[in-house]
Amino acid sequence: MQLSDIDYHLPNELIAQVPAEPRDSARLLIDRGVDTPRDGAIPDLLEHLHDGDVLVVNDTRVVPARLHLSRKSGGAVEVLLLEPLDVAHQRWEALLRPGRKMKAGEALHDELGNHVASVIGRGLLGDTFHLEFTTANARAEIDRLGEMPLPPYITTHSGDNDRYQTVYARDAKSAAAPTAGLHFTPDLLERIRAKGVAIAAVELVVGLDTFAPVTVPNPLDHVIHSESFRVPDETMAVVESAKRVVAVGTTATRALESAGVTGRRSGRTNLFITRGFEFRYVDLLLTNFHMPRTTLLLMIDAFVGERWRTLYGHAVDRRYRFLSFGDAMLLDRSL
Helix, strand or coil: CCCHHHCCCCCHHHHHCCCCCCCHCCCCEEEECCCCCCEHHHHHHHHHCCCCCCEEEECEEECCCEEEEECCCCCCEEEEEECCCCCCEEEEEEEEEECCCCCCEEEEECCCCCCEEEEEEEEEEEEEEEEEECCCCCHHHHHHHHCCCCCCCCCCCCHHHHHHCCCCCCCEECCCCCCCHHCCCCCHHHHHHHHHCEEEEEECCHHHHHHCCCCHHHEEEEEEEEHHHHHHHHHHHHHHHEEEEEECCCHHHHHHHHHHCCCCCEECCCCCCCCCCCCCCEEEEEEEEECCCHHHHHHHHHHHHHHHHHHHHHHHCCCCCCCCCCCCCEEEEEC
């Protein structure tokens, strides 16, 4: 492959800066195989879900993971918490900017000069560090100091942090939202259940690779970082007995297919889904539109093949809203 195989022109004005209101008023592009895709809205998803299907969501919750701290010298340090390393959330894998001269043992301070965290060494995921909070209640300290880690292409924020959480979010662990799930409301979920569709949850902690574009000449040579996942036994039982599996987002897809590839229901996954991958579980995929030159677009290419270009081209022509706060599409790999 070449980078051009996962590249397209994304006009800046199509990058959504604010979420749709209400959540389920976003547009939905419906894949129809070789036919022209259909333009719809999120509630139209109901037409494509049937009795016996299962809708699988990623119920991870976003941490207010961006912290503005300072070194002893007074120099500013931006911290992006990526993933907790213990159940108490005292230790984290984190990105530090600037981090070139950061050393183990260095103290980081809040705006009042309080020592709130220490660097304890280099991390495992690329250019990351391990960070330890000094307070016994690290979660409260993170909530006090942190802000939502919105992607850098979102420059307008209403201040409503709940709009960067799904309505079914549970444990706060992720550094980014599973954005396809932002379109659901409690009412829409109830209407889906009323059709005989089961709703089951998995967990994939969205981490570093969300921020890492593919830069190598051959995308297949990209080194994908590992992320923590969990597929509960009850979810797997529902998935294996369902007529069709409809995954909400690439993260739910990665969790399910990681369980299929590894035979494990939890742990870490570095599953890299590219052309030729044999999907074991996911039949339909509800997903937002992704950045060019990303592993997420590689997954879409693996799921529907070259027709992703037709779908994305249609979305650009019809002025769909792209990326985290944007619109969605429903993909069917059987078409």
